[in-house]
Amino acid sequence: MPKKFIAILTICLLVLGANILSVVQAADTGTVTATVMVQNVALTVSDGSIAYGTLVAGGTKDTTASGVNDSQTATNTGNVAEDFNIKGADVSTGCTWTLAATQGSEQYFHKFCNNGNCDSSPTWTALTTNYTTLATNKSPSGTQEFDLQIGVPSSTSCTSQATVEVTVQAVAHS
Amino acid sequence: MKLKNIFQKLLVIFLVFSWLFSGYPRIWQNPPIPPKIKEAKATITYFGSASTPADNGTNTASPTAVTPPANMQKGDLVILIAAARATSGTISMSNTGGQTWTALTQRNASANRSNIFWAVFNGTWSANPSVTMGSTTNNIVVMHVFRPTNTNYSWAVDVAESSGTYTAPASPYTVTINGITTNTDGALVFAAWTSSDDNTWGNLTTGWSTPGSAQYRNTSGNDQSVTAAYLIKSPAGATGNVSKDQTANGGDAGTKYIIAFKEVAPTTTLGNGTDPSNSTNGPGTTNYLDQFSFVTNTGTDTVTGLTVTTTNTSAIASMKICSNDDSCTTQYFNTVTSPSGNNWSFSGGTSIPVTTSTSSYRVVITAKDQSSLAEGTYAITGYVSAFTCSNTQAGSDSAGTTITIDNAPPSNATWGTITPGDQQVALNWSNPGSDFYKVLILRKAGSAITDAPTEGTEYSAPGTIGDSTIIYVNNGSSFTDTGLTNGTDYYYKIFAYDQYKNYASGAGTGPHQPFAPSISITISDGTVEYGIVPKNTAKTTLSSDMPPSGDMQTVNYDTNVTVNINIKGNNASGGGCTWTLASSNGADQYVHQFCNATDNSCSSPPTNYTALTTSYQALKSGVTGQGSVNFHLRLITPTESSCYGQQSVNVDVQAVQP
Numbered sequence: 001m002p003k004k005f006i007a008i009l010t011i012c013l014l015v016l017g018a019n020i021l022s023v024v025q026a027a028d029t030g031t032v033t034a035t036v037m038v039q040n041v042a043l044t045v046s047d048g049s050i051a052y053g054t055l056v057a058g059g060t061k062d063t064t065a066s067g068v069n070d071s072q073t074a075t076n077t078g079n080v081a082e083d084f085n086i087k088g089a090d091v092s093t094g095c096t097w098t099l100a101a102t103q104g105s106e107q108y109f110h111k112f113c114n115n116g117n118c119d120s121s122p123t124w125t126a127l128t129t130n131y132t133t134l135a136t137n138k139s140p141s142g143t144q145e146f147d148l149q150i151g152v153p154s155s156t157s158c159t160s161q162a163t164v165e166v167t168v169q170a171v172a173h174s
Numbered sequence: 175m176k177l178k179n180i181f182q183k184l185l186v187i188f189l190v191f192s193w194l195f196s197g198y199p200r201i202w203q204n205p206p207i208p209p210k211i212k213e214a215k216a217t218i219t220y221f222g223s224a225s226t227p228a229d230n231g232t233n234t235a236s237p238t239a240v241t242p243p244a245n246m247q248k249g250d251l252v253i254l255i256a257a258a259r260a261t262s263g264t265i266s267m268s269n270t271g272g273q274t275w276t277a278l279t280q281r282n283a284s285a286n287r288s289n290i291f292w293a294v295f296n297g298t299w300s301a302n303p304s305v306t307m308g309s310t311t312n313n314i315v316v317m318h319v320f321r322p323t324n325t326n327y328s329w330a331v332d333v334a335e336s337s338g339t340y341t342a343p344a345s346p347y348t349v350t351i352n353g354i355t356t357n358t359d360g361a362l363v364f365a366a367w368t369s370s371d372d373n374t375w376g377n378l379t380t381g382w383s384t385p386g387s388a389q390y391r392n393t394s395g396n397d398q399s400v401t402a403a404y405l406i407k408s409p410a411g412a413t414g415n416v417s418k419d420q421t422a423n424g425g426d427a428g429t430k431y432i433i434a435f436k437e438v439a440p441t442t443t444l445g446n447g448t449d450p451s452n453s454t455n456g457p458g459t460t461n462y463l464d465q466f467s468f469v470t471n472t473g474t475d476t477v478t479g480l481t482v483t484t485t486n487t488s489a490i491a492s493m494k495i496c497s498n499d500d501s502c503t504t505q506y507f508n509t510v511t512s513p514s515g516n517n518w519s520f521s522g523g524t525s526i527p528v529t530t531s532t533s534s535y536r537v538v539i540t541a542k543d544q545s546s547l548a549e550g551t552y553a554i555t556g557y558v559s560a561f562t563c564s565n566t567q568a569g570s571d572s573a574g575t576t577i578t579i580d581n582a583p584p585s586n587a588t589w590g591t592i593t594p595g596d597q598q599v600a601l602n603w604s605n606p607g608s609d610f611y612k613v614l615i616l617r618k619a620g621s622a623i624t625d626a627p628t629e630g631t632e633y634s635a636p637g638t639i640g641d642s643t644i645i646y647v648n649n650g651s652s653f654t655d656t657g658l659t660n661g662t663d664y665y666y667k668i669f670a671y672d673q674y675k676n677y678a679s680g681a682g683t684g685p686h687q688p689f690a691p692s693i694s695i696t697i698s699d700g701t702v703e704y705g706i707v708p709k710n711t712a713k714t715t716l717s718s719d720m721p722p723s724g725d726m727q728t729v730n731y732d733t734n735v736t737v738n739i740n741i742k743g744n745n746a747s748g749g750g751c752t753w754t755l756a757s758s759n760g761a762d763q764y765v766h767q768f769c770n771a772t773d774n775s776c777s778s779p780p781t782n783y784t785a786l787t788t789s790y791q792a793l794k795s796g797v798t799g800q801g802s803v804n805f806h807l808r809l810i811t812p813t814e815s816s817c818y819g820q821q822s823v824n825v826d827v828q829a830v831q832p
Contacts, residue, residue, distance in 0.1 A: 026596065026691035026692075026693050026735065026830070026831050027693060027737075027828055027829060027830035027831070028693045028694050028695045028828070028829045028830075029695070029826055029827065029828045029829075030695050030696060030697040030700065030729065030826070030827045030828075031697070031700070031824050031825065031826050031827070032697055032700055032701065032702055032727050032807070032824060032825040032826075032827065033700060033701045033702070033822070033824055034701070034702035034703070034704065034807065034809070034822070034823045034824055034825060035702075035703050035704065035748075035820045035821065035822055035823065036703075036704035036705070036706075036707055036713075036746070036809055036811065036820070036821050036823050037704075037705065037706045037707070037749065037818060037819065037820045037821065038706070038707060038708070038709050038749075038811050038812070038815040038817075038818050038821075039706045039707060039708040039709065039818075040818035078818075079706055079818055080706055
């Protein structure tokens with residue numbers, strides 16, 4: 001018997017055997033392709049650090065080009081449109097200064113400008129310890145540049161380096 | 175011419191005698207023919223007597239033996255009168271002589287004690303019988319022998335003894351025994367007197383006879399005497415008193431007896447026995463139909479033939495008579511297969527011996543099998559209606575047992591739902607409510623079934639009957655016939671049968687064609703974009719969450735078999751991390767739910783929403799043909815996620831045969 005015939009026969013038998021042995025349960029399937037993303041509200045501020053240097057009592061300084069030239073940029077790093085808010089804080093590190101709208105004894109102000117033309121025609125808005133709007137409806141990866149201006153107390157007992165914090169907040173734009 | 179004269183003379187003589195005895199015209203008193211001419215009835219006869227001592231002899235021995243008369247025959251009645259001139263002592267049989275004796279009551283008169291013993295002679299004296307007399311003063315033993323009208327007969331007491339004592343009578347010294355009333359025509363009435371002197375006895379009452387000597391006297395010192403009388407009383411009735419006079423040496427006290435005996439014809443009695451319980455069996459079975467018994471009142475007999483009468487005789491193939499045991503250890507007569515009407519006459523073979531001990535026997539029948547018995551139910555009874563033997567016959571048998579031969583099939587089973595499938599046909603049916611044992615189901619490919627099971631035969635599956643295949647034999651009500659060829663027409667026929675294998679005519683069904691299953695589903699639109707959902711927040715495919723019209727999904731099915739629509743979820747991935755599908759959300763753990771919107775309201779989640787798992791669960795079961803099932807989904811995001819990329823939260827839908 002030719003080997004070729006034997007091989008074909010063997011294959012047929014194997015196929016037949018497989019058909020007999022396998023019990024196939026008829027079925028059909030379908031898939032609903034579904035996707036979801038968890039909402040992410042986030043921002044970054046760069047460079048996030050300002051060195052105003054040494055100011056005389058009652059002096060002011062800003063981050064514009066005519067100042068320390070250190071404008072800050074807030075970027076929406078979330079996956080939804082965001083509103084950026086900004087606030088200042090009393091100083092408790094180095095000195096003890098109170099944040100206020102104007103300078104005074106142990107009282108300083110911190111202002112921001114976000115009008116897009118702060119170098120030439122800045123509009124300064126005083127920070128408070130509560131959030132105020134810095135920018136609205138910033139799409140993911142959208143940015144908002146802003147400058148800050150500080151006015152140190154007119155008189156102070158503190159002559160050491162004071163750390164003044166500014167916080168930028170992102171909230172989902174509604 | 176000479177012959178003609180002789181003939182004429184004979185004719186004249188014949189006519190004259192015919193006229194004389196015809197009764198018309200009457201020539202003598204009514205009745206026309208005297209009874210004595212018409213009938214000569216046999217009677218009991220006195221055969222003989224013997225005594226010790228002989229009349230007027232002497233004897234003081236105790237026991238006192240007597241030599242029986244010669245030429246006695248089996249069946250003779252033997253009466254012994256024993257009298258002792260004594261004031262004490264018991265009189266009893268000493269040597270029976272090989273017979274069985276019955277004693278009457280010993281009577282004790284003044285210096286005269288007596289008793290009477292009787293026996294039915296068995297044909298052989300082993301010795302001369304003797305009587306212990308209780309004293310050795312003066313003893314008399316008298317034997318009287320009576321012969322029955324038939325030597326096969328036996329004896330029994332017809333009227334019990336009436337005995338007693340009497341005082342010395344006054345002159346003329348008459349001793350009267352009060353008469354008795356016999357029960358049987360032709361009974362032998364026997365009377366006896368004893369006295370304490372050697373009296374002679376005479377003046378016997380008319381109609382009575384004295385057996386043997388007029389008296390039996392013993393003159394040994396203190397004398398005594400014995401005398402007797404007998405009467406064959408026909409017809410039965412009062413005998414009247416009987417008396418004798420002490421005609422010599424009178425005036426002595428003594429004892430007296432009267433008793434009646436009757437002949438007993440040897441009788442073989444047929445009894446009913448203890449019949450078996452009623453029962454129902456199938457054709458062809460062997461059944462114990464009736465019990466009967468035989469017994470003789472005396473001696474032995476042989477039943478050489480008998481007749482059993484039955485009902486529903488047509489259902490019986492054969493009958494035999496057996497000993498009273500299940501295995502028919504002894505068969506009597508030949509087996510009968512051909513009754514005459516309802517009568518089965520047995521003869522030949524082994525006859526039935528009959529004794530005085532009752533023996534029982536059985537009537538055993540074999541019912542006809544289905545092939546020779548018309549459809550129906552047959553209640554068979556039977557009893558021995560006649561038998562042949564030497565003795566007089568008595569008794570009867572009754573048909574106390576009914577054997578029911580069930581040759582009636584149950585009703586047909588009825589088909590229920592029959593569902594072809596992939597290489598199979600699912601069969602459902604209802605069985606008959608009574609007389610049901612099992613069903614047998616046949617299958618045949620290509621054409622209707624004409625085969626049928628053979629009555630009385632039980633089959634098993636798998637097997638074949640003709641061109642058909644036996645696929646099922648049992649008492650269930652459903653069966654799935656598998657291993658079939660898709661596209662081939664199959665026919666089925668169901669036969670219900672009872673425990674006696676009587677098959678119903680059968681109910682067919684078909685054709686039924688197995689087919690390859692076809693199952694197809696599509697899901698429209700098949701896509702759900704939940705979009706960006708805050709953490710720990712639920713979102714549905716309802717229009718309220720996905721305006722303006724929501725995103726309800728629809729499973730469209732098209733199947734030629736019954737299927738279940740199942741659904742399952744998956745762990746989420748693709749967005750930079752993996753969320754585990756769970757029944758409650760957590761960190762990197764989300765919930766995905768479904769709601770069957772076809773059958774339920776899904777508008778108020780979570781009502782009617784069920785959490786998906788990674789295993790299939792039913793969305794809708796038992797659908798077939800073309801149709802659709804709508805469903806909504808509801809997703810609850812993790813409480814915390816380690817990634818914010820787009821996660822695939824796919825849902826799989828499956829249509830599958832149960």
